Amino acid sequence: MDISMLWVNYPYFVAIILFCLGCLCILTQHNLVKKVIGINIMETGIFLFFIAVGNIEGGVAPIYDPTLPEGVLYINPLPSVLVLTGIVVSFSVTAFALAIIVKLYQFYGTVYAPDIMRLR
Amino acid sequence: MFLWDKLPFLLIIIILLLCFVMPFFARWKPVVCPYLTVVTVIIVFVISVVLTFRVAGGEVIHYHAGDWPPPWGIEIFIDELAAMMLLLLTGSCLLIVFYSLKALTKEIPGPAIGWYYTLFLLTLASMMGIVVTNDLFNLYVMVEIVSIGAVGLVVAKGEKLSTEASLRYLMLATLGSGFMLFAIGFLYQVTGNLNMPYVAAELLEVRDQYPFLMWATLSFFTVGLGVKAALFPLHIWLPDAHSSAPSPSSAVLSGLVVKVYIISMLRIYFLVFGIEVFNETFLRSLILLLATMAILGGSLFAFVQLDLKRRLAYSTVAQIGYIFLGMGLGTVWGVTAALLHIIIHALMKICLFMSAGAVYYQTGRKKVIHFSGLGYQMPVTMAAFTIASLSMVGIPFFGGFITKYGLALGSLEANNPYFIVLIVVSGLLNAAYYFPIVWQAYFTSGHDPQMTMDKVPFTMLVPIIITALGIIYMGLFPGRILEFLEQVSIRLLL
Numbered sequence: 373m374d375i376s377m378l379w380v381n382y383p384y385f386v387a388i389i390l391f392c393l394g395c396l397c398i399l400t401q402h403n404l405v406k407k408v409i410g411i412n413i414m415e416t417g418i419f420l421f422f423i424a425v426g427n428i429e430g431g432v433a434p435i436y437d438p439t440l441p442e443g444v445l446y447i448n449p450l451p452s453v454l455v456l457t458g459i460v461v462s463f464s465v466t467a468f469a470l471a472i473i474v475k476l477y478q479f480y481g482t483v484y485a486p487d488i489m490r491l492r
Numbered sequence: 493m494f495l496w497d498k499l500p501f502l503l504i505i506i507i508l509l510l511c512f513v514m515p516f517f518a519r520w521k522p523v524v525c526p527y528l529t530v531v532t533v534i535i536v537f538v539i540s541v542v543l544t545f546r547v548a549g550g551e552v553i554h555y556h557a558g559d560w561p562p563p564w565g566i567e568i569f570i571d572e573l574a575a576m577m578l579l580l581l582t583g584s585c586l587l588i589v590f591y592s593l594k595a596l597t598k599e600i601p602g603p604a605i606g607w608y609y610t611l612f613l614l615t616l617a618s619m620m621g622i623v624v625t626n627d628l629f630n631l632y633v634m635v636e637i638v639s640i641g642a643v644g645l646v647v648a649k650g651e652k653l654s655t656e657a658s659l660r661y662l663m664l665a666t667l668g669s670g671f672m673l674f675a676i677g678f679l680y681q682v683t684g685n686l687n688m689p690y691v692a693a694e695l696l697e698v699r700d701q702y703p704f705l706m707w708a709t710l711s712f713f714t715v716g717l718g719v720k721a722a723l724f725p726l727h728i729w730l731p732d733a734h735s736s737a738p739s740p741s742s743a744v745l746s747g748l749v750v751k752v753y754i755i756s757m758l759r760i761y762f763l764v765f766g767i768e769v770f771n772e773t774f775l776r777s778l779i780l781l782l783a784t785m786a787i788l789g790g791s792l793f794a795f796v797q798l799d800l801k802r803r804l805a806y807s808t809v810a811q812i813g814y815i816f817l818g819m820g821l822g823t824v825w826g827v828t829a830a831l832l833h834i835i836i837h838a839l840m841k842i843c844l845f846m847s848a849g850a851v852y853y854q855t856g857r858k859k860v861i862h863f864s865g866l867g868y869q870m871p872v873t874m875a876a877f878t879i880a881s882l883s884m885v886g887i888p889f890f891g892g893f894i895t896k897y898g899l900a901l902g903s904l905e906a907n908n909p910y911f912i913v914l915i916v917v918s919g920l921l922n923a924a925y926y927f928p929i930v931w932q933a934y935f936t937s938g939h940d941p942q943m944t945m946d947k948v949p950f951t952m953l954v955p956i957i958i959t960a961l962g963i964i965y966m967g968l969f970p971g972r973i974l975e976f977l978e979q980v981s982i983r984l985l986l
Contacts, residue, residue, distance in 0.1 A: 421674065
């Protein structure tokens with residue numbers, strides 16, 4: 373494998389690093405709010421991956437424009453649409469998780485997971 | 493005629509529209525919410541019966557959302573497998589709704605009941621969506637809605653334990669859907685399609701070029717859907733969530749929600765990737781290993797639980813192991829037994845959880861050791877519980893025996909006769925944790941052994957009786973349904 377491949381495809385690496393960071397954050401952080409932040413980091417990584425898949429170097433938005441020269445590349449809008457849907461989903465999950473955390477805080481007076489385990 | 497063509501779409505959209513309206517009723521007229529739900533579920537049940545008849549007549553239903561043909565638009569696709577699951581989902585949800593009319597009043601704070609039904613319908617709609625969709629991204633969206641709805645069903649109880657369990661469930665479910673979305677992204681990158689048959693056709697050409705990507709995609713799908721379907725080491729959220737939920741939700745979660753993920757796993761493994769990839773990679777051995785661990789580990793964990801619903805929840809982990817075992821065997825009989833177990837386990841678990849809820853409704857007892865004499869106080873409920881337990885253990889003439897028999901045949905077919913030992917051992921383990929409950933109920937009679945009738949409402953007793961009769965029917969006359977499922981699995985394994 374050519375080393376320059378790494379440089380050309382850097383968005384994919386950033387996406388995978390973000391994804392791993394997010395997973396690590398969900399699994400190892402004890403603060404519940406930080407876990408929710410981890411979910412968001414993870415999903416941002418995935419969305420970046422989708423955007424990187426959909427992008428073409430030098431492409432334009434997929435709206436027909438007669439002033440553009442012949443043979444210009446239009447970008448497929450589907451990945452961006454998928455990302456929009458994904459953002460809505462991740463937003464609602466975040467809101468729901470935060471609502472549950474508020475409720476837990478009312479019960480236990482803390483958002484620190486080991487304390488909640490102890491108080492139970 | 494217009495409606496006739498749009499039936500598959502109506503099936504889901506009716507419920508989603510009602511979910512949109514339901515919060516207003518929940519706010520101003522909470523009394524009507526249960527009845528609205530019952531009416532909707534009956535309508536949906538009728539629609540899915542009609543669709544099943546159309547599918548049974550040899551028709552395979554394709555519906556293109558917005559009239560966009562497949563490579564571009566979302567396609568709804570109903571074959572025999574989907575029709576069977578639709579019938580199972582709507583039928584069991586109908587029983588559970590009737591059951592929850594009265595059962596919820598003791599388990600959920602009053603103002604939350606309207607919201608509970610909203611979430612219930614949302615879960616039902618998106619479960620049906622998972623079963624009928626043919627589009628990978630739509631699958632992801634539906635999976636995410638099921639997660640939110642299912643977590644809502646757990647948290648609706650509003651107690652400390654259920655709130656905590658639901659947060660853990662939500663975190664792990666979101667982690668799982670993240671993995672799944674990433675895998676869908678990989679597939680989209682290599683194939684440029686989201687429609688499953690198109691992805692499968694493209695994969696046939698390109699899969700040899702990207703061996704590592706195939707590994708990554710398969711393992712991401714396995715982890716992502718495995719977390720949600722509670723495959724053994726990823727099941728840690730299940731016992732808390734299923735045992736602390738109100739009993740109608742436990743029935744939905746344990747009986748139906750974990751199964752739809754297995755259906756989509758089956759589709760992805762066998763229809764998208766194909767049986768060759770499943771055999772070439774070590775995935776098959778991995779699933780067999782994990783299923784073995786699930787069957788043994790789940791049963792052992794269940795054995796030490798004293799709370800009845802917790803015991804039932806761990807038993808779900810073990811029974812999911814059976815389904816994965818059948819899937820991992822990868823032979824016609826194995827997959828047939830897995831599909832059959834999806835149906836029979838749904839019946840058994842719904843029956844058991846509803847009986848546990850009825851016991852709680854009448855006596856307020858939750859621990860297994862407090863069950864003595866219950867067989868005389870609640871004869872109908874405990875009879876149904878006993879039938880379901882016998883079926884779980886795999887006594888002949890009950891439904892569970894047929895799947896064990898099918899799995900044994902499947903393991904002979906796959907040249908792996910060791911699994912027969914596993915099936916026998918797990919049957920004994922099941923007996924070790926179900927029979928003490930039955931024994932307690934009937935033979936350690938308390939102070940007053942005279943017979944009285946159950947004091948639970950009629951709407952709670954009838955669903956329990958129907959599921960118990962269903963188990964016996966499956967055990968006595970499995971012929972036609974086995975034939976049908978065999979056709980389905982032959983088509984899956986092509």
